[in-house]
Amino acid sequence: MEEIYLAGGCLWGVQAFIKTIPGVHKTEAGRANGNSDSLENQYDGYSECVKITFDSQTLTVESLMTYLFEIIDPYSINKQGEDIGEKYRTGVYSKNKKHLEAAQHFIDIRDDADQIAVEVCLLTNYLRSAEEHQDRLDKFPNDYCHIPDMLLKKYRKV
Numbered sequence: 001m002e003e004i005y006l007a008g009g010c011l012w013g014v015q016a017f018i019k020t021i022p023g024v025h026k027t028e029a030g031r032a033n034g035n036s037d038s039l040e041n042q043y044d045g046y047s048e049c050v051k052i053t054f055d056s057q058t059l060t061v062e063s064l065m066t067y068l069f070e071i072i073d074p075y076s077i078n079k080q081g082e083d084i085g086e087k088y089r090t091g092v093y094s095k096n097k098k099h100l101e102a103a104q105h106f107i108d109i110r111d112d113a114d115q116i117a118v119e120v121c122l123l124t125n126y127l128r129s130a131e132e133h134q135d136r137l138d139k140f141p142n143d144y145c146h147i148p149d150m151l152l153k154k155y156r157k158v
Contacts, residue, residue, distance in 0.1 A: 009080025013145035023059025081146020
């Protein structure tokens with residue numbers, strides 16, 4: 001199993017979508033690459049993200065990027081849907097440089113690579129979100145989410 005962290009706007013929807021993908025073993029809502037070391041300052045430079053534990057024999061980083069690009073506007077800076085602000089920026093974070101190389105390659109080979117606003121960075125720090133944010137859309141399915149409901153259900157395991 002390997003870990004990667006994906007940011008695609010509000011973490012509730014990203015987690016709800018990503019956890020349905022075949023090969024994803026576990027997800028956790030959190031925040032990546034901020035300027036503090038506590039949840040009390042969770043908005044200090046952090047990007048809302050989902051920590052993904054995945055089976056690399058079943059699921060590649062390139063495939064995860066394809067899924068991510070299904071649910072984001074890759075040209076948008078600090079905004080997804082109605083969510084606006086630095087914490088809603090899109091990104092790929094990992095401690096594994098091969099993950100970052102694969103993610104960057106996915107972007108670089110696109111015809112619109114020069115317009116893509118998805119950051120690809122080494123994970124410098126991570127904070128797990130409070131329990132109330134874990135699997136939030138399972139608990140409160142009518143909460144706001146920028147991802148269309150049909151996409152949230154697209155890969156759902158039955």
